[in-house]
Amino acid sequence: xxxxxxxxxxxxxxxxxxxxxxxxxxxxxxxxxxxxxxxxxxxxxxxxxxxxxxxxxxxxxxxxxxxxxxxxxxxxxxxxxxxxxxxxxxxxxxxxxxxxxxxxxxxxxxxxxxxxxxxxxxxxxxxxxxxxxxxxxxxxx
Amino acid sequence: xxxxxxxxxxxxxxxxxxxxxxxxxxxxxxxxxxxxxxxxxxxxxxxxxxxxxxxxxxxxxxxxxxxxxxxxxxxxxxxxxxxxxxxxxxxxxxxxxxxxxxxxxxxxxxxxxxxxxxxxxxxxxxxxxxxxxxxxxxxxx
Numbered sequence: 001x002x003x004x005x006x007x008x009x010x011x012x013x014x015x016x017x018x019x020x021x022x023x024x025x026x027x028x029x030x031x032x033x034x035x036x037x038x039x040x041x042x043x044x045x046x047x048x049x050x051x052x053x054x055x056x057x058x059x060x061x062x063x064x065x066x067x068x069x070x071x072x073x074x075x076x077x078x079x080x081x082x083x084x085x086x087x088x089x090x091x092x093x094x095x096x097x098x099x100x101x102x103x104x105x106x107x108x109x110x111x112x113x114x115x116x117x118x119x120x121x122x123x124x125x126x127x128x129x130x131x132x133x134x135x136x137x138x139x140x141x
Numbered sequence: 142x143x144x145x146x147x148x149x150x151x152x153x154x155x156x157x158x159x160x161x162x163x164x165x166x167x168x169x170x171x172x173x174x175x176x177x178x179x180x181x182x183x184x185x186x187x188x189x190x191x192x193x194x195x196x197x198x199x200x201x202x203x204x205x206x207x208x209x210x211x212x213x214x215x216x217x218x219x220x221x222x223x224x225x226x227x228x229x230x231x232x233x234x235x236x237x238x239x240x241x242x243x244x245x246x247x248x249x250x251x252x253x254x255x256x257x258x259x260x261x262x263x264x265x266x267x268x269x270x271x272x273x274x275x276x277x278x279x280x281x282x
Contacts, residue, residue: 041222045235060281080281081182084247087275094186094276106225134228135235140201140221 036102039076039139042109043100046130048083048093055127056082056097063123064099070116074108075101096130106136177243180217180280183250184241187271189224189234196268197223197238204264205240211257215249216242237271247277 046054060080068078079102083095103109113120187195201221209219220243224236244250254261 036220040225042228056281064282078282079177081278082281083276083278084181085277087183087277094274095278098276098278133235135224135239136226136228137222137224137236137239140197140223141205141219 036076036139037141039102039104040106040109041100041102041137041139042106043098043135043137045095045133045135046083046097046128047133048096049130052096052130053128054096054130056080058127059097059099063127066123067099067113067120068101070112071101071103071109072112074103074105074112076104077102096128102139177217177280178282180243180245181247181250182241182243182276182278182280183247184239184276184278186236186274186276187224187238187269188274189237190271193237193271194269195237195271197221199268200238200240204268207264208240208254208261209242211253212242212244212250213253215244215246215253217245218243237269243280 046052064078064080068075079100081098083093083097086093101109187193205219205221209216220241222239222241224234224238227234242250
């Protein structure tokens with residue numbers, strides 16, 4: 001009788017935990033999508049021009065992981081995109097690449113980057129001869 | 142005795158399903174993060190200059206949902222960001238806003254946009270006097 005009771009309790013407990021997990025799943029997915037709203041995005045844009053070069057392999061495997069590593073828990077995620085075209089026929093490519101850091105706090109980002117600015121710049125010639133444009137923006141959606 | 146056996150079976154079954162769910166959870170989260178890699182991103186960048194205006198409210202609530210609605214199932218998601226600063230002291234804001242569409246196919250994007258190009262352009266004066274820059278890129282990470 002005691003064993004039955006224990007099993008019934010276990011059964012109900014597991015039913016509840018399974019139910020709770022199933023209910024959580026969509027919520028956490030929603031959170032993942034909504035989580036970016038309100039974040040600060042620091043984008044580093046590399047404008048294209050004749051004679052400009054960009055080594056995406058070094059950028060992806062070395063430069064971006066290095067800078068991302070400086071940002072600690074302030075960094076939510078970072079993205080890399082490779083420019084393909086201007087979207088308008090006979091119009092030059094606007095940017096060869098864009099790297100973006102999604103962070104919680106701009107002041108924490110600046111506090112982490114400022115003491116390393118020279119080291120970050122010293123890494124530039126290893127993958128590009130472009131002087132990048134920087135945009136600080138807020139994620140609206 | 143039969144009841145005990147049924148309960149033991151239910152217990153084991155639930156243990157397994159709970160275990161299976163727990164094992165699935167991180168995988169589906171990874172999928173959500175990795176899912177963007179390889180997608181085409183069409184970014185519409187609105188460069189800042191003196192005298193330029195941008196109505197973010199209209200852009201977010203009307204223009205972007207309208208264009209997104211034209212893209213159908215080719216659209217994975219779209220984002221909106223609002224330019225804050227250049228990230229460099231005494232340097233002008235590079236862009237007032239950026240709207241981006243993550244799509245599976247560039248040719249499907251073009252097929253959806255081309256017949257509506259005039260209608261899309263006719264909506265521009267309702268929120269901005271900026272002539273946007275368009276970048277088609279590939280999501281590397």
